[in-house]
Amino acid sequence: MRRRWFALAALLIAAAPATAQIAAVKPQVVATYPHDTGAFTEGLLVDRGKLYESTGREGQSFIRQVDLATGKTLRSVALPAGVFGEGIVAWGDQLFSVTWHGGVGYRWALPSLRRTGGFRYAGEGWAMTDDGRHLILSDGTPRLRFLDPRTQKVVRTLAVTLRGRPLAQLNELEYVDGEILANIWMTPYIARIDPASGAVRGMIDLGDLIRRVGLSDPDSVANGIAYDRRSKRLFVTGKNWPSLFEIRLPRR
Numbered sequence: 247m248r249r250r251w252f253a254l255a256a257l258l259i260a261a262a263p264a265t266a267q268i269a270a271v272k273p274q275v276v277a278t279y280p281h282d283t284g285a286f287t288e289g290l291l292v293d294r295g296k297l298y299e300s301t302g303r304e305g306q307s308f309i310r311q312v313d314l315a316t317g318k319t320l321r322s323v324a325l326p327a328g329v330f331g332e333g334i335v336a337w338g339d340q341l342f343s344v345t346w347h348g349g350v351g352y353r354w355a356l357p358s359l360r361r362t363g364g365f366r367y368a369g370e371g372w373a374m375t376d377d378g379r380h381l382i383l384s385d386g387t388p389r390l391r392f393l394d395p396r397t398q399k400v401v402r403t404l405a406v407t408l409r410g411r412p413l414a415q416l417n418e419l420e421y422v423d424g425e426i427l428a429n430i431w432m433t434p435y436i437a438r439i440d441p442a443s444g445a446v447r448g449m450i451d452l453g454d455l456i457r458r459v460g461l462s463d464p465d466s467v468a469n470g471i472a473y474d475r476r477s478k479r480l481f482v483t484g485k486n487w488p489s490l491f492e493i494r495l496p497r498r
C-alpha cells in the first residue's frame with residue numbers, strides 16, 4: 247500500500263512545466279460527526295437532506311439512512327446473502343446500488359429503501375454518482391462509465407488521466423459543482439476530475455484526517471464522499487472510521 251502512495255506522490259511532484267503541476271490541497275475540517283466503525287463504507291451521498299451510506303463485505307453489506315448528528319442508523323436494508331455491496335447513487339425517487347463482482351445492481355425506492363428491481367452491467371462495480379444527466383460508475387480501472395438513468399445502459403465512457411497517464415483505482419465518487427471527485431483506493435487522495443476531458447485538475451490530500459482517525463488496518467482506507475447540493479456541504483469518511491468529517495476546500 248505504502249508503495250502505491252509513494253508512486254502517486256512521485257507522479258504529483260515530478261518535474262514538469264508549471265502549467266502541468268497537479269496541486270494537492272488539504273481540506274479544513276468544519277465539523278466532526280460519529281461514524282459506525284462497523285461500516286465498511288463503499289458509498290456515501292446526501293439526497294434531499296438525508297444521508298445514505300452503503301457498506302461492503304459479504305454478510306455485512308447494507309444500505310442505510312444515517313442520522314448525521316449521531317451516526318445512528320435510521321433505516322437499513324441488507325443486501326442478499328453472498329453479495330459484496332459497493333456504491334450507491336440517488337436518482338429521483340430511486341436509489342441505485344452496485345456490487346463488486348457478478349455485474350448485478352439493485353434499485354431501491356427512496357426514502358423507504360424497499361427493493362424495487364435490479365439491473366445488470368459488465369465487469370465490476372465500485373462506486374456511483376450522477377452529474378444531473380447520467381449515472382456515473384467506477385470499477386477500479388481508469389475508465390468511468392456514464393449510464394442512462396432510465397435504462398442503466400452505458401452511453402459513454404471517460405478515460406481518467408493524471409498528467410497524461412491513466413489513473414486507476416478510482417473508487418467512491420461524488421459530483422461536486424462541475425467536477426467528479428474520486429477516492430483513489432489505497433491512497434489518501436481524492437482526485438478532482440474534469441468530466442469533459444477526464445484530466446485530473448487537482449488532488450485533495452486527506453492525510454491529516456487519516457492520521458487523526460489513527461487506524462492501523464490497511465483496509466481502513468479513506469472512502470466515501472457526499473455533497474449536499476442544497477447546503478453546499480461536503481462530507482468524507484472511510485472504511486470503519488470512527489468519524490465522518492464535514493470539510494471545506496481552500497478557495498481556488
Ligand SMILES: [Ca+2]
Pocket residue numbers: 289290291374375418419420470471472473
Ligand atoms: Ca458519493
